[in-house]
Amino acid sequence: MRTDITSEQIERYRADGHTVIEDFLSPEELAEWRDAVGEAAEMRQRGVTAEGGRSLRNTDEGGDEHYRNVFLQCVNLWQISDRVKRLILDERIGRLASELEGVDGVRVWHDQTLVKEPWANATPWHLDCPYWGFHSRHATSIWLALDDATIHNGCLFFLPGTHTEASFDRNAGFTPVMRQLLDVYPEWADRPSVAVEMRAGSCSFHNGMLAHGANANMTPGYRRAMTCGFMPIGSTYSGVQNILTDEQAEKLKVGDVMDDDEQNPVVWQGSG
Numbered sequence: 001m002r003t004d005i006t007s008e009q010i011e012r013y014r015a016d017g018h019t020v021i022e023d024f025l026s027p028e029e030l031a032e033w034r035d036a037v038g039e040a041a042e043m044r045q046r047g048v049t050a051e052g053g054r055s056l057r058n059t060d061e062g063g064d065e066h067y068r069n070v071f072l073q074c075v076n077l078w079q080i081s082d083r084v085k086r087l088i089l090d091e092r093i094g095r096l097a098s099e100l101e102g103v104d105g106v107r108v109w110h111d112q113t114l115v116k117e118p119w120a121n122a123t124p125w126h127l128d129c130p131y132w133g134f135h136s137r138h139a140t141s142i143w144l145a146l147d148d149a150t151i152h153n154g155c156l157f158f159l160p161g162t163h164t165e166a167s168f169d170r171n172a173g174f175t176p177v178m179r180q181l182l183d184v185y186p187e188w189a190d191r192p193s194v195a196v197e198m199r200a201g202s203c204s205f206h207n208g209m210l211a212h213g214a215n216a217n218m219t220p221g222y223r224r225a226m227t228c229g230f231m232p233i234g235s236t237y238s239g240v241q242n243i244l245t246d247e248q249a250e251k252l253k254v255g256d257v258m259d260d261d262e263q264n265p266v267v268w269q270g271s272g
């Protein structure tokens with residue numbers, strides 16, 4: 001695993017809101033991630049949940065045909081698979097996330113595998129953190145390519161710098177309307193986007209307030225990715241339930257520190 005990043009890379013990440021680490025995983029590591037994530041996603045598809053937890057698949061919601069066809073989305077595989085848990089709770093990744101964001105440590109918010117199946121819909125422009133149970137300007141996500149991600153099969157696109165301007169109360173839904181976020185933020189509508197093609201085994205990090213989306217998959221192949229959103233230690237409840245069960249949410253008041261080690265384990269914490 002390539003976890004050495006330069007101070008220039010950190011600076012660029014903070015200005016742009018995203019960075020790519022090429023060939024992050026070795027071929028052996030990539031094989032393990034593919035296999036472990038694939039196995040856990042199959043378990044989730046069969047309805048396996050964590051004890052007292054939720055199933056957390058986009059196919060559970062029924063109804064929304066467009067969203068179901070954006071990708072196959074299975075959330076919190078670390079809770080049902082020890083193999084995935086070992087990969088997601090790797091302190092080297094938590095440390096990278098913390099260094100990029102300049103925070104003392106991070107917890108898992110949620111992981112998710114996002115599989116764009118053949119001919120999948122595009123992922124509309126959106127911000128991540130407003131959807132989550134904490135609101136921090138230092139949330140970040142790793143997006144790890146399990147297949148080559150290309151212009152043709154649905155690689156990510158970013159709008160650099162938007163993370164410094166975005167606000168928590170203005171976001172787009174996962175609608176079929178790609179431009180919805182740009183109607184919410186008309187000041188971004190003329191900005192050039194950046195396409196981020198990646199070889200399998202490479203990864204990107206993007207800030208939780210950065211505008212991002214992805215192309216449709218215009219190929220008969222799969223575009224698989226594994227992602228994890230990280231929450232800075234000390235973050236507080238935003239009042240958005242998101243992945244929390246009703247029982248968990250009922251115990252929380254807005255402003256409470258999110259420190260449930262079962263639900264949001266610490267991935268890395270600095271000494272100071």
Ligand SMILES: O=C(O)CCC(=O)C(=O)O
Nearest residue numbers: 114123128141143214227
């Ligand atoms: O993989 C995609 O199409 C979207 C990914 C995304 O929105 C994310 O990782 O936050």
Ligand SMILES: [Fe+2]
Nearest residue numbers: 126127128212
């Ligand atoms: Fe996202």
